[in-house]
Amino acid sequence: MTTITEDYHAHPDATGHFGPYGGRFASETLMDALDELSAMYTKLKDDPDFRQQFDKDLAHYVGRPSPLYLAERLTKNWGGADIYLKREDLNHTGAHKINNTIGQALLAKYSGKPRVIAETGAGQHGVATATVAARLGLKCVVYMGAEDVERQKLNVYRMRLLGAEVVSVTSGSRTLKDAMNEAMRDWVTNVDDTYYIIGTVAGPHPYPTLVRDFNSIIGREARRQILEQTGELPDALVACVGGGSNAIGLFWEFLNDKGVEIYGVEAGGHGLDGDDHAAPLSKGRPGVLHGNRTYIMANDDGQISATHSVSAGLDYPGVGPEHAWLKDSNRAKYVAITDDEALDAFRELTRTEGIMPALESAHAVAYAKKLAKQLGKGKRIIVNLSGRGDKDVHTVAALDGLSI
Amino acid sequence: MSRIAATFERLKSEGRKALIPFVTAGDPRPDVTLPLMHALVEQGANIIELGMPFSDPMADGPAIQRANERALANGMSLRKTLDIVAEFRKTNQDTPVVLMGYLNPVEWMGYETFVKAAHEAGVDGLLMVDMPPEEGGGIVDYAKAVGLDLIYLVTPTTTNERFEIICKRSTGWIYYVSLKGITGANTLNVDEVAERMRWIEQHTDIPVCVGFGIRDGETAARVASVCSGVIVGSVLVNAIEKLESESAIEISSQVSKLLGDMRTAMDRA
Ligand SMILES: Cc1ncc(COP(=O)(O)O)c(C=O)c1O
Numbered sequence: 001m002t003t004i005t006e007d008y009h010a011h012p013d014a015t016g017h018f019g020p021y022g023g024r025f026a027s028e029t030l031m032d033a034l035d036e037l038s039a040m041y042t043k044l045k046d047d048p049d050f051r052q053q054f055d056k057d058l059a060h061y062v063g064r065p066s067p068l069y070l071a072e073r074l075t076k077n078w079g080g081a082d083i084y085l086k087r088e089d090l091n092h093t094g095a096h097k098i099n100n101t102i103g104q105a106l107l108a109k110y111s112g113k114p115r116v117i118a119e120t121g122a123g124q125h126g127v128a129t130a131t132v133a134a135r136l137g138l139k140c141v142v143y144m145g146a147e148d149v150e151r152q153k154l155n156v157y158r159m160r161l162l163g164a165e166v167v168s169v170t171s172g173s174r175t176l177k178d179a180m181n182e183a184m185r186d187w188v189t190n191v192d193d194t195y196y197i198i199g200t201v202a203g204p205h206p207y208p209t210l211v212r213d214f215n216s217i218i219g220r221e222a223r224r225q226i227l228e229q230t231g232e233l234p235d236a237l238v239a240c241v242g243g244g245s246n247a248i249g250l251f252w253e254f255l256n257d258k259g260v261e262i263y264g265v266e267a268g269g270h271g272l273d274g275d276d277h278a279a280p281l282s283k284g285r286p287g288v289l290h291g292n293r294t295y296i297m298a299n300d301d302g303q304i305s306a307t308h309s310v311s312a313g314l315d316y317p318g319v320g321p322e323h324a325w326l327k328d329s330n331r332a333k334y335v336a337i338t339d340d341e342a343l344d345a346f347r348e349l350t351r352t353e354g355i356m357p358a359l360e361s362a363h364a365v366a367y368a369k370k371l372a373k374q375l376g377k378g379k380r381i382i383v384n385l386s387g388r389g390d391k392d393v394h395t396v397a398a399l400d401g402l403s404i
Numbered sequence: 405m406s407r408i409a410a411t412f413e414r415l416k417s418e419g420r421k422a423l424i425p426f427v428t429a430g431d432p433r434p435d436v437t438l439p440l441m442h443a444l445v446e447q448g449a450n451i452i453e454l455g456m457p458f459s460d461p462m463a464d465g466p467a468i469q470r471a472n473e474r475a476l477a478n479g480m481s482l483r484k485t486l487d488i489v490a491e492f493r494k495t496n497q498d499t500p501v502v503l504m505g506y507l508n509p510v511e512w513m514g515y516e517t518f519v520k521a522a523h524e525a526g527v528d529g530l531l532m533v534d535m536p537p538e539e540g541g542g543i544v545d546y547a548k549a550v551g552l553d554l555i556y557l558v559t560p561t562t563t564n565e566r567f568e569i570i571c572k573r574s575t576g577w578i579y580y581v582s583l584k585g586i587t588g589a590n591t592l593n594v595d596e597v598a599e600r601m602r603w604i605e606q607h608t609d610i611p612v613c614v615g616f617g618i619r620d621g622e623t624a625a626r627v628a629s630v631c632s633g634v635i636v637g638s639v640l641v642n643a644i645e646k647l648e649s650e651s652a653i654e655i656s657s658q659v660s661k662l663l664g665d666m667r668t669a670m671d672r673a
Binding site: 015023024025026027028029030031033035171172177181185188189190191192285287288290291296298301302303 | 459469473563581
């Protein structure tokens, strides 16, 4: 008997489809720009000069490799599997988002376009984009939902200091999805001189692929590091899923390692029983949003739902198409963590290890706590600590009834 | 012959051009749309393009975004949009109705169910803003089976190679987007459009209609002179917004009058 094993690295196909998901559901005005971007990326991704420049920037500008840290005290307190934290929070600008913006800024540079735009939720991608734009002398406009502008004030000011224009988006639900709509509108209008740096593994082909590739450095390093430190592969991976870029970044290198369990953690908000969450993989259905087919949250009429999460970076009704595919093929499991559980994990990691995680990453930490108990002692879990919590101090303080 | 083909044939024989108003179904309230459609026809509309409201209209400017928000806030849905078309067909069997919108509500209903329901309601064509021909595979067979036209967009950035693909897949007419931008943009360059139209018309026999940026009788007449018809959207939608709290009759009469002025200018030219 022969066993047919799926090669999880064989996706997407030439037209950007991960099974039924992904693709290029974009306005005609953008189709040529997307074709050009695909052609340019296909050429550059294997180009030694491009690779070298990317690796050099990651090493000397971002500060990679990021450590893989065995959180001994946390492990002991939880009394289960060993917890290894992949420290993306230590990257320049404080999150994994910079891996992608370094790569896309290089693409923007090669394309010769003098202006970059981005959408942002938590502001981490906006800051990472404003940062690379400052470094390359590119004009930068960042779209951000009005609600997020309010709850992520620190990052808004950081972007402005970096020279970016931050546009507060007041249409729709005034969060990340609306910021993305507005960025698309800008791009359609200014496609000749503007490069759109999408911040997650969503959008029309080739974005889900190139954003994944730039973030896959996380898993490449983590796999090497865990082998160096323990001589073995981990038993499980855990990462939070907004659009899904930090998660796929960690998962990708391990997808064909069948013994490694993979968990993506969505934002459960006030709980999956109600409507106040941002968990399309757990509670949504396949549909089309922002240029690709994927799981999304919408009402009976197909109108996109307003989502809720305490963390702005997870507050999105869609998810990258590759995650939709990994869910259907059962290679990864998708679970949810509520606001309260995430906040508890935020405090616990801060107090136990002296590491203050982003509220997004705190969702992964909270799920790792449950999983550590299930797997038990002697097993190993890698948790992607996708970002640091400085930007969220304000939000947590407000929940404590303090204004700082 | 389809209603759309018959319409273009008749207009051609009369030496006239198609005037195609766009309004969002249910804007500002569901009760306005049916009388408005009839009034638009009375004022010279040849085809009606009806927007299917969507929560995230990514290719639209602020005016049509707000139209979508108003319609949804007042309970509009895809089903109700189809119901309105069915009502319209009870008294008008000649004027083609094309639904325009975004794919998700259609995916949600299911392509087969949607196409069947649209056909039964009397819809003649479909224009999905976020469904380029490459991604139309899921719907094309169902549409063909009932004779529902699939209308695709061509834009100033469409390459010649893509243009050929689009021509092959298009039925009914081709929608030429006059400018790089979103609806409501103000940068229409008639000479540029004329030049592009000369090239396009050498390469296809399908009627080509031009939309985006057509604001008044003068631009409508000038653009219509180089193509088979014009689509007028944001101007009407802006007027609806101003008249939001008026009665359905009042909105219908005032908004359709704007269209009537364009008709006069086009027929005079
Ligand atoms: C620290 C951090 N983690 C995770 C996310 C969620 O994005 P993604 O799912 O693409 O990694 C964000 C987004 O802003 C973020 O800032």
